[in-house]
Amino acid sequence: MNSHVQTPAVRHGAMFDTNELVINMGPQHPSTHGVLRVVLRLDGEKVVDADVVIGYLHRGIEKLSENRNWTQIILLTDRMDYVAAATSNVGYCQTVEKLMSLEVPRRARYVRTILCELQRIASHCLWLGTHAMDIGAMTVFLYAFRERELILDLFEEFCGARLTYNSMRIGGLPQDIPPSWDKKVLEFCRIMDQKIVEYEELLTHNRIWLERTKGVGVIAGPEAVAVGLSGPALRGSGVPRDVRKDEPYAAYDEMEFDVPIGTAGDTYDRYLVRIEEFRQSLRIIRQATGGLPEGPIVGKVPRLIKPPAGETYHAIESPKGELGYFIVSDGKATNPYRFRVRPPSFCNLQALPRLVRGHLVADVVALIGSIDIVLGEVDR
Amino acid sequence: MSQVIGVPRETAAGEKRVATVPEVAAKLIKLGFKVAVQSGAGDAANFSDETYRAAGAEIVGDAARLWAQADIVFKVRGPTPEEVGLMREGGTLVSFIWPAQNPELLKQLAARKVTVLAMDSVPRISRAQKLDALSSMANIAGYRAVIEAAHHFGRFFTGQITAAGKVPPAKVFVIGAGVAGLAAIGAAAGLGAIVRANDTRPEVGDQVKSMGGEFVSVDYQEEGSGVGGYAKVMSEGFLKAQAAVFAKQAKDVDIIITTALIPGRPAPRLISAEMVRSMKPGSIIVDMAAEQGGNCELTEPHQVVVKHGVTIIGYSDLPSRLARQSSTLYATNLFRLTEELCKAKDGVVNVNMDDEVIRGTTVIKDGRITWPPPAPRLPAAPAPAARPAAGGAPADHAPKPAAPTGPPDPPPPAGQTPPDFIGALQTALPGAVTQVSYWVGDWTIIVAAARILDVARHLRDAPEAAFDLCSDVTASDWPSRAERFDVIYCLYSTRHRRRLRVKTKVAEDQPFASVTAVWPAANWLEREVFDMFGVNFTGHPDRRRILMPEDWQGYPQRKDYPLEGPGELLMENPLDWLKLRQAREEADIE
Numbered sequence: 001m002n003s004h005v006q007t008p009a010v011r012h013g014a015m016f017d018t019n020e021l022v023i024n025m026g027p028q029h030p031s032t033h034g035v036l037r038v039v040l041r042l043d044g045e046k047v048v049d050a051d052v053v054i055g056y057l058h059r060g061i062e063k064l065s066e067n068r069n070w071t072q073i074i075l076l077t078d079r080m081d082y083v084a085a086a087t088s089n090v091g092y093c094q095t096v097e098k099l100m101s102l103e104v105p106r107r108a109r110y111v112r113t114i115l116c117e118l119q120r121i122a123s124h125c126l127w128l129g130t131h132a133m134d135i136g137a138m139t140v141f142l143y144a145f146r147e148r149e150l151i152l153d154l155f156e157e158f159c160g161a162r163l164t165y166n167s168m169r170i171g172g173l174p175q176d177i178p179p180s181w182d183k184k185v186l187e188f189c190r191i192m193d194q195k196i197v198e199y200e201e202l203l204t205h206n207r208i209w210l211e212r213t214k215g216v217g218v219i220a221g222p223e224a225v226a227v228g229l230s231g232p233a234l235r236g237s238g239v240p241r242d243v244r245k246d247e248p249y250a251a252y253d254e255m256e257f258d259v260p261i262g263t264a265g266d267t268y269d270r271y272l273v274r275i276e277e278f279r280q281s282l283r284i285i286r287q288a289t290g291g292l293p294e295g296p297i298v299g300k301v302p303r304l305i306k307p308p309a310g311e312t313y314h315a316i317e318s319p320k321g322e323l324g325y326f327i328v329s330d331g332k333a334t335n336p337y338r339f340r341v342r343p344p345s346f347c348n349l350q351a352l353p354r355l356v357r358g359h360l361v362a363d364v365v366a367l368i369g370s371i372d373i374v375l376g377e378v379d380r
Numbered sequence: 381m382s383q384v385i386g387v388p389r390e391t392a393a394g395e396k397r398v399a400t401v402p403e404v405a406a407k408l409i410k411l412g413f414k415v416a417v418q419s420g421a422g423d424a425a426n427f428s429d430e431t432y433r434a435a436g437a438e439i440v441g442d443a444a445r446l447w448a449q450a451d452i453v454f455k456v457r458g459p460t461p462e463e464v465g466l467m468r469e470g471g472t473l474v475s476f477i478w479p480a481q482n483p484e485l486l487k488q489l490a491a492r493k494v495t496v497l498a499m500d501s502v503p504r505i506s507r508a509q510k511l512d513a514l515s516s517m518a519n520i521a522g523y524r525a526v527i528e529a530a531h532h533f534g535r536f537f538t539g540q541i542t543a544a545g546k547v548p549p550a551k552v553f554v555i556g557a558g559v560a561g562l563a564a565i566g567a568a569a570g571l572g573a574i575v576r577a578n579d580t581r582p583e584v585g586d587q588v589k590s591m592g593g594e595f596v597s598v599d600y601q602e603e604g605s606g607v608g609g610y611a612k613v614m615s616e617g618f619l620k621a622q623a624a625v626f627a628k629q630a631k632d633v634d635i636i637i638t639t640a641l642i643p644g645r646p647a648p649r650l651i652s653a654e655m656v657r658s659m660k661p662g663s664i665i666v667d668m669a670a671e672q673g674g675n676c677e678l679t680e681p682h683q684v685v686v687k688h689g690v691t692i693i694g695y696s697d698l699p700s701r702l703a704r705q706s707s708t709l710y711a712t713n714l715f716r717l718t719e720e721l722c723k724a725k726d727g728v729v730n731v732n733m734d735d736e737v738i739r740g741t742t743v744i745k746d747g748r749i750t751w752p753p754p755a756p757r758l759p760a761a762p763a764p765a766a767r768p769a770a771g772g773a774p775a776d777h778a779p780k781p782a783a784p785t786g787p788p789d790p791p792p793p794a795g796q797t798p799p800d801f802i803g804a805l806q807t808a809l810p811g812a813v814t815q816v817s818y819w820v821g822d823w824t825i826i827v828a829a830a831r832i833l834d835v836a837r838h839l840r841d842a843p844e845a846a847f848d849l850c851s852d853v854t855a856s857d858w859p860s861r862a863e864r865f866d867v868i869y870c871l872y873s874t875r876h877r878r879r880l881r882v883k884t885k886v887a888e889d890q891p892f893a894s895v896t897a898v899w900p901a902a903n904w905l906e907r908e909v910f911d912m913f914g915v916n917f918t919g920h921p922d923r924r925r926i927l928m929p930e931d932w933q934g935y936p937q938r939k940d941y942p943l944e945g946p947g948e949l950l951m952e953n954p955l956d957w958l959k960l961r962q963a964r965e966e967a968d969i970e
Contacts, residue, residue: 054926054927055925055926055927055928055929058927058928060936062912062937063936063937063941063943064943067943098820098821099820101820222848225848225849225874226848226899226900226901227900227901228849228850228851228899228900228901228902228905230849230851239874241849241874246877247877247879309784309787309788310787310788310790310819310820311787311819311856311868312819312820312821312822313822313851313852313868313870313879313881315851322851324851324852324870326852326854326868326870328787328856329787330784330787332784337784337856338856338857340852340854340856342851342852342854342870346904347901347904347905350901350903350904379927380927
C-alpha cells in the first residue's frame with residue numbers, strides 16, 4: 001500500500017470540492033473515547049478520507065520519566081493506558097529487570113500473570129461496554145461494567161487502588177496477595193463464565209449487531225501487519241501473533257492457552273476474538289491461581305536501582321496489543337537516559353483512516369470502538 | 381556483663397529536662413543495658429519515679445551513689461565541677477558539652493580519664509540525623525519561641541471578621557530559616573499569622589514556602605552557604621542591603637523572631653535599636669540567639685524586657701520550657717546514639733573511632749581530647765542551582781561534564797553467533813552494516829544512515845529475514861556527538877518469530893530517508909520522531925507534527941529542551957517568543 005497517494009492530509013482552510021463536506025468529529029465527541037479528533041471528508045454520508053488529530057492528552061510522560069528515578073516511573077506508566085494500568089506496570093518493570101538481568105521469583109511471576117489477565121478482562125469489559133453502547137446497545141454496557149467492578153474490587157484488595165494501581169515493583173511485587181484473595185479470584189472466574197454467555201446472547205447472533213459489524217472495516221492479515229496493527233485487532237485478521245506465546249514473559253510459558261484468531265478481518269471478527277479472549281484469560285487465571293507457588297515475592301534487588309549502561313526493547317501483550325518499552329540507561333544516573341513507550345493504541349489508531357474509507361459516518365464510531373484505543377496511551 | 385546507664389537529676393538552675401524518659405528506658409533495657417535513674421530526675425518534666433520503675437529502671441536515691449554505679453552517664457547539660465568529681469574513672473559521659481566554649485570543662489573531664497560524647501558535636505550527615513539533638517532541640521525552641529511571642533502579644537495571630545469588628549492577622553518575620561526558624565514559621569503559620577522569612581542561604585527558599593511562609597530575599601548577589609549546611613559570615617555590601625530589608629520589615633510586622641547563628645562566632649547583630657524604635661507599640665521580638673550575644677542590639681539574655689514599647693524576649697532555655705517534649709526527643713536521640721555504640725545489642729558500648737558519626741561525636745576518648753574532629757566534608761543541603769543566564773537554557777539543563785555519547789553497544793560475547801540473516805545481509809549489502817551488537821538478549825545492527833532504505837527493503841523481503849512488522853521507530857539524543865541522534869527501528873518477523881533492532885546515527889539537519897514506503901506502520905512513528913526530535917526525514921508522505929501543535933517551537937525530547945517546556949522563555953521574554961512565532965507565520969504565508 002502506498003499511503004502517499006491514498007491519504008493526502010486534510011488541511012484546514014484548504015479549498016475542497018463542493019460535492020464533499022469536511023466535518024470534525026471530536027475532540028469532545030462521546031464516542032471518541034476521550035479527546036480524539038477525526039477530520040472526515042464526506043461524500044454524502046460516505047467517508048472519502050479521514051485525518052486523525054491527536055495530542056490533546058499529551059502530558060510528556062516520556063520526557064517526565066527521563067527526569068524521574070527508576071521507581072517513580074512505575075506510577076507514570078499507570079497514567080498511560082489507565083484502564084489497564086497493571087499491564088503497563090508489569091511491562092515497565094520487566095524491561096528494567098531485563099536491563100539489570102534481575103531474576104524475578106516464580107511466585108511473583110505467577111501473581112503478575114493473574115493480575116495481567118484480570119486486567120485484560122477488565123479492559124475488555126470496558127471495551128465491550130463502550131463499543132456496544134456506541135453502536136446502540138445500552139444493556140451490554142451496564143452488564144460489562146458490572147463485572148468490571150468485581151475486578152476493580154479484587155485490585156483494590158490487592159493494592160488499595162481501583163484505577164491507577166502502582167501495583168508492581170522492579171524485581172517483584174510490592175506486597176504478597178492478601179489472605180484468601182486467590183479464592184475470591186476463583187469465585188470471580190466462576191461468575192464470569194456465565195456472564196460471557198450473557199454477553200454473547202445479547203450480541204453474537206443479534207441481527208442489528210451483525211448488520212453493524214459484519215463486513216465493516218475489513219483488513220487482510222498481511223496488510224494489517226504492514227500498517228502495524230497488533231493485539232486483538234491483528235488477530236481478527238487471522239494473524240496468530242501474541243507476545244504471550246511468541247516471546248513469553250511472567251509465567252505464560254507455564255500456562256496452557258489458545259490464541260484465538262479471526263478469518264474475515266472485520267469488526268465482527270475482532271469482536272469474536274476478544275470474546276474468546278475472555279475465556280482464555282479465565283483459563284490462564286485458573287491455572288495460575290491453582291498452581292500458585294510458595295516463595296519470596298521480590299528478587300535480589302539492590303537498594304539503589306541503577307541499571308548498567310545499555311539499551312533494550314521489551315514488549316508485552318497488553319489488552320490493546322503490543323506494548324513495548326525502549327529504555328536506555330547511561331549507567332551513571334538514577335533516571336533513564338531515554339524512556340520510550342511503544343503504545344499499542346497509537347499504532348492501532350494509525351490504521352483508522354485505512355479502515356473507515358468507503359464506510360458510513362456511523363461506521364466510524366463502530367471502527368473506533370473496534371480497534372479499542374485509550375487516548376491516555378495514544379498521547380502519553 | 382551488661383553495663384549500667386545512669387541518669388542523674390539535672391542540677392543547673394531552671395533546667396527541667398531529663399536525659400531519658402520511661403518509654404526510652406525500656407528500649408535501652410532491651411538493648412541489654414541496666415538503667416539507673418536518680419530519684420526525682422523526671423519530676424520537672426512530669427515523669428514520676430513510678431513510671432521509670434514500671435519501665436524496668438532502678439531508682440537511686442542520691443547522686444553520689446548513682447554516679448559511682450553508672451558505667452555510662454546520660455545528661456542534658458554539661459557536668460558541673462562537682463559532678464566531674466563524682467564521675468567514675470574509665471566511665472562514659474554523654475551530654476551537651478560545647479567544647480569550643482568550655483575548654484576548662486574538657487580538661488577536667490580528660491583528667492578523670494573518661495570518654496565523653498558531646499551531643500552538640502554530632503556530624504551533620506544524613507546518617508546521623510536521627511541522633512542530631514541540636515536539630516531536635518532547635519525544632520522545639522522554634523515552636524516555643526512562637527508560643528512565648530503569642531503569650532506576650534496582645535492580639536490574635538489569625539485574622540478574623542466578627543460582629544465586634546475586624547481583626548487583621550498578625551505579621552511575623554522570621555530571620556534565619558534553619559531548623560528553629562522553620563519550626564517557628566510552621567508554628568506561626570499554623571496559628572494563622574502571615575509569616576515572612578529571610579535567610580542568607582537562597583536554597584532554603586523552598587523550605588520556607590513549604591512551611592507556609594513567604595521568602596523575603598535580599599537583592600544582592602552573594603552565596604551564604606557555608607560548610608555543613610550552616611550559614612557563613614557575609615560581606616559588608618550584603619549586610620547593608622540586608623539591613624535595609626530588615627528596617628523595612630520592622631516597620632510593617634508585629635513579631636520578629638531571630639534565629640541567626642554562625643557556628644563558633646558571636647551572633648550577628650541584625651536588629652538595631654533604631655529598628656526597634658520604628659516598630660509598632662506592642663510588638664514582640666524573640667531573640668533566640670540571646671545566649672550568643674543576641675541578634676538584637678537591645679536584647680538582655682535570659683530576660684524579658686520592654687524597650688520603646690517593644691517586648692524583647694531573650695530566653696535561652698526555650699527547649700526546657702517544653703520539658704516533656706524535649707526530654708522525649710532528646711532521650712530518643714540518645715537511644716539512637718546508643719544503638720550506634722552497641723551494634724551487638726549486648727549491653728556494652730563500643731566507642732568505634734572508625735565510624736564517622738561516633739568519631740565526630742566523641743570529644744574525649746579514654747582521657748585523651750579528640751576534639752575538634754576532622755572537618756565535615758559534605759554540605760547538608762544540595763548545591764543550589766546556579767541562576768540561568770538571561771534568555772539562556774535553565775541551569776538544570778546545562779550540559780553536564782563528560783556528557784554521555786551513547787550506549788556501549790557491546791559486540792556479541794564468545795559463543796553467541798549472530799543469526800544467519802545478519803550474515804546474509806552483510807553479504808547482500810556490503811558495508812551497510814557497520815557494527816553488530818548483542819546486549820541482554822537483543823540483537824542490534826548499526827547501519828550507515830545513507831543505506832537505511834536498502835537495508836529496510838532487504839530485511840523485509842529476504843525470506844530468511846522477513847521482518848514484516850515494524851514495531852517501533854524511535855530515537856535518542858546525544859547532544860555531545862556530531863551525529864547527535866540514534867534513530868532506532870524495532871523489527872519483528874511474524875514468520876520466524878524473532879526480533880531485530882536496527883540503529884542509525886544521524887546529524888541534526890542531515891536528510892534521512894523515511895522507511896514508510898517499506899513499512900507503512902512507520903508513518904506515525906516517524907512523525908513522532910520528527911515532532912519530538914526534529915530528525916529531518918525525507919520522502920515521508922505526511923511529515924507533520926503529531927503530538928505537539930503545528931506551531932510548536934523546539935523539539936521536546938531533545939536533551940537540551942527544558943523539562944518545564946518553553947514557559948520560562950515565554951514568561952521572561954514574551955517579546956522574543958512572539959517574534960519567533962511571527963517569523964514562522966510569515967514564512968508560512970510566503
